[in-house]
Amino acid sequence: MSAVWKHFKVSEKEAKTAVCRHCSAELSRGGASAKTYSTSSLIYHLKSRHPEHHAEYEKDTAAATATAAAKRKVAPSPRTPTPSVADFLEKAKKFANDSAKAKGITKRIMEFIALDDQPFSVVEDVGFRRLIDHIEPRYTIPSRRHFSDWIDKDFKLQKIVLHSQEFRGSHTAVAISEAFANMFDTWRIDRSKVHAVVSDNARNMAKAMEDSNLKGIRCMAHTIQLAVNEGLLSQRSIADVIAIGRKIVGHFKHSPLAYARLQSIQEQFGMPQKRFQQDVSTRWNSTYYMLESLFAQKRVLATYIADHDLPATFTAYQWVLIENVLSLLAPFEQITKEISSSDASVADVIPLLAALKRLLNKEAETDHGVKTAKSALLEAVSTRFSQADSEPLYCIATVLDPRYKDHYLDVGKKMRTREMIQAELDLGKPLGDGDGQVMHSAGDENSAESKRARTTDEPRTVSLSDMFDEILQENNPFARQRTSSTAQQLDGYLSEVPIPRSNNPLEFWRTNQGHFPDLAQMARRYLSAPCTSTDSERLFSAASHVIDEKRNRLSCEKAEKLLFIKKNLPLFLKK
Numbered sequence: 001m002s003a004v005w006k007h008f009k010v011s012e013k014e015a016k017t018a019v020c021r022h023c024s025a026e027l028s029r030g031g032a033s034a035k036t037y038s039t040s041s042l043i044y045h046l047k048s049r050h051p052e053h054h055a056e057y058e059k060d061t062a063a064a065t066a067t068a069a070a071k072r073k074v075a076p077s078p079r080t081p082t083p084s085v086a087d088f089l090e091k092a093k094k095f096a097n098d099s100a101k102a103k104g105i106t107k108r109i110m111e112f113i114a115l116d117d118q119p120f121s122v123v124e125d126v127g128f129r130r131l132i133d134h135i136e137p138r139y140t141i142p143s144r145r146h147f148s149d150w151i152d153k154d155f156k157l158q159k160i161v162l163h164s165q166e167f168r169g170s171h172t173a174v175a176i177s178e179a180f181a182n183m184f185d186t187w188r189i190d191r192s193k194v195h196a197v198v199s200d201n202a203r204n205m206a207k208a209m210e211d212s213n214l215k216g217i218r219c220m221a222h223t224i225q226l227a228v229n230e231g232l233l234s235q236r237s238i239a240d241v242i243a244i245g246r247k248i249v250g251h252f253k254h255s256p257l258a259y260a261r262l263q264s265i266q267e268q269f270g271m272p273q274k275r276f277q278q279d280v281s282t283r284w285n286s287t288y289y290m291l292e293s294l295f296a297q298k299r300v301l302a303t304y305i306a307d308h309d310l311p312a313t314f315t316a317y318q319w320v321l322i323e324n325v326l327s328l329l330a331p332f333e334q335i336t337k338e339i340s341s342s343d344a345s346v347a348d349v350i351p352l353l354a355a356l357k358r359l360l361n362k363e364a365e366t367d368h369g370v371k372t373a374k375s376a377l378l379e380a381v382s383t384r385f386s387q388a389d390s391e392p393l394y395c396i397a398t399v400l401d402p403r404y405k406d407h408y409l410d411v412g413k414k415m416r417t418r419e420m421i422q423a424e425l426d427l428g429k430p431l432g433d434g435d436g437q438v439m440h441s442a443g444d445e446n447s448a449e450s451k452r453a454r455t456t457d458e459p460r461t462v463s464l465s466d467m468f469d470e471i472l473q474e475n476n477p478f479a480r481q482r483t484s485s486t487a488q489q490l491d492g493y494l495s496e497v498p499i500p501r502s503n504n505p506l507e508f509w510r511t512n513q514g515h516f517p518d519l520a521q522m523a524r525r526y527l528s529a530p531c532t533s534t535d536s537e538r539l540f541s542a543a544s545h546v547i548d549e550k551r552n553r554l555s556c557e558k559a560e561k562l563l564f565i566k567k568n569l570p571l572f573l574k575k
Contacts, residue, residue, distance in 0.1 A: 003060035004039045007046060007053050018042055022050050048101065095138050105132075105139050114565040120144045155510035155524065157343065159535060162187055164563045173207035180212050196346070196393060196529040198536075201226065217393065220339050220349055221532040227384045228284040228332055231377030232325075238373055241321055242279075242287060245294055247312040248301070249276040261308060265300050285336050288329045295322050320369065327366040328374055331359055331464040339532050346529045347401035347505070349394050351408045353385050355467035362462055389413060393529065396421055400523040402499045402508040407472050418490065425486035425518050468501060489516045 008027075011017035016029050016037070027045055030038040046054040095102040109132075112118060122128050123141050132141055162183060169175060184191060196215045199205040200222045209216030233239050252258050252275070263273045276297070279290040294301070298319060305313055314322070335352050338344060360378040367374060388394055389409065395417040399406050406414045493516050499508055505527060513520035 002039050003057050003064060004042050004046070006060065007050070007057060008042050020045060020049075022053060025049070093138065094140055097140070097142070101136075102139055105136060106142060109141070110565075111569060114562055114569060155506045155513070155520075157506060157528065159342070160568055161564055164560050166560075171204055173204045173211055176204060176208035177211040180208065180214065195525060198530055198533045200533060215393065217346065217391070217529070217531075219531075219533040220352075221336055221534060223384050224332060224336060224381075225282070225284050227380040228329070228377065230380040232284070232287075232329070232373055234376040235370070235373040237318075237321060237369065238325055241314070241318050241325070242291070244312040244314060244318070245290055245322075246279065248294065248310055249278050249290060251311050252276055253278060258308070262297075262300065262304055265303050266297075268303075269300060271297075271300065284329075285333055288326065288333050291322050292326055295319070295326060317369075324366045324368060324370045325373070327364070328370050328377070331356055332377075334464055340534045342535070343504070344531050345397060345401070345505075345527050346394055346531045347397035347404060347527055349385075349531050350389050350398045351404045351468065351471075353381065353388055354408045354471060355464050357381060358467045358470065359462060359464055364462065392417075392420055393526070396424075396522075397526040397529065399494075400519065400526050401505045402493075402496075403501050403503065403505055405494055405498050407498065421490060421522070422487060424522060425490070472498060486518050489519050492516065493519055 007021050008018040009021060011019050011026060015034075016032065017026050018029050019026055020042075025045065027041050030036065030041055043054070043057070046057055109123065113120065113122065121144055123144055129141060132139060165179070167175075167179065180197075183189075184194075191213065194214055196217050197209055198217055198219055199209070200219050206216060233242075252262060259275070266273050274293065274297070277286065277289040277293040279286040294314075301310075301313075304310070335356060338352065339348060357378060360374060360381070390413075395409060395413060398404050398408060399417050399421060406417065409417060499505075505523075509516075509520045509523045509527075
């Protein structure tokens with residue numbers, strides 16, 4: 001008797017039907033009479049629906065085969081059941097639409113459509129249908145309409161898209177505030193739980209945050225954009241260099257022949273064939289990349305000019321100026337990359353600004369020809385971010401980041417931030433947001449720290465990383481005298497040496513939450529806020545992939561659902 005009957009029994013109603021002992025499913029025994037019965041369908045059911053019992057069946061079958069072989073004193077041979085005509089018919093039978101196998105394939109096709117920005121019509125494409133039929137001929141692909149109507153504590157930063165709706169009409173503060181209210185109502189979000197809303201510097205956004213009683217913070221990347229534009233273009237000689245660069249890049253961009261000649265010269269010099277970077281006025285770092293690409297091809301351009309005309313060229317002085325401008329803007333480019341990463345948070349704002357302002361205060365050999373722009377950049381950064389180190393959200397997040405702690409705050413702000421953290425730990429509720437508390441102390445420009453920065457030794461080439469090391473060396477932990485349990489946690493945490501900037505602060509809290517449990521919970525909240533709106537802006541690019549020429553008839557509602565699935569489904573697929 002086959003070992004499969006350990007898992008099945010003959011139906012009491014009809015002898016040609018077997019009943020699964022594990023899920024009570026009724027299966028055909030593959031024939032109309034006892035002579036044509038087989039167990040193939042039963043074995044397949046075990047394998048597809050109960051793999052653990054199928055493994056047990058195979059073990060029992062192997063043991064029975066070995067026992068029988070031992071009795072016959074011959075080597076055991078693998079069991080190969082002879083398939084009947086019914087078995088072949090069963091294997092050729094199409095899956096029912098509600099079967100587990102069919103549902104599983106349909107789900108994967110839906111994931112394919114959402115994650116890879118495929119049009120719903122892909123399920124009607126001949127090549128796709130042939131591929132699926134080859135992989136699983138028993139599966140029937142549902143119609144396009146079936147898919148278009150488809151609805152279905154470990155300190156790791158999670159990013160979820162809630163709304164990506166079409167915004168019709170004028171973008172007034174009132175309309176934006178109403179959109180926020182509708183989103184909160186839809187998702188039943190208590191406004192008191194909204195930690196921060198990051199936006200650009202537009203007045204309508206600032207007014208909408210105020211009208212909605214939400215904590216609004218400005219996007220650091222957007223603010224740096226404004227500061228660099230103010231500082232860089234304040235010097236006429238730099239503005240002229242940028243204008244010439246745009247003419248040169250534009251010439252090659254609109255002339256395939258010119259680019260072909262340029263590529264030939266690049267080959268002669270053994271250089272990789274690269275196109276010049278075209279800048280965009282709304283992105284200062286694109287101007288940086290344009291000048292960088294031109295400077296890298298300095299020798300190539302000089303050779304090109306010897307035989308061909310250009311609408312404009314750089315003088316020797318302007319080439320030196322470009323090199324010094326690139327040196328001046330390098331820390332801004334580094335900061336922009338850091339804050340645009342998925343791991344950046346509001347805790348990075350104060351330390352990055354402190355290091356940047358200190359670097360701009362130092363004299364360097366590369367200041368020749370860019371001193372005016374350097375001073376203007378320092379003034380623009382100081383003005384645009386004048387309230388950053390007085391913002392409770394930034395201060396608390398900075399102190400709770402184990403890479404920074406309180407080393408980037410002056411004495412007065414250290415004391416005030418400690419008091420706010422301690423008060424929140426004692427009361428168990430956030431302070432500093434909407435409670436009228438503002439920190440007042442001497443600004444960086446009047447502090448002894450800044451005075452030392454302005455009276456440094458001989459000019460030398462320094463980097464943004466050097467500034468972080470300098471600040472950490474100058475600041476000693478503030479005196480700790482508290483005795484409460486939460487105060488002891490804060491004292492113990494601040495007394496430890498900051499971890500390297502390359503380390504993950506959330507990983508630190510995951511590892512040390514047993515030592516500082518209250519602080520860890522507070523850090524989880526404050527380190528969750530991003531310092532830029534970069535991720536939100538990336539949704540516009542994602543939306544352009546969802547709505548394209550192949551899916552130009554999508555309704556806004558379906559487009560939003562697809563974008564929701566595309567952005568959020570990976571969170572579940574990783575589990």
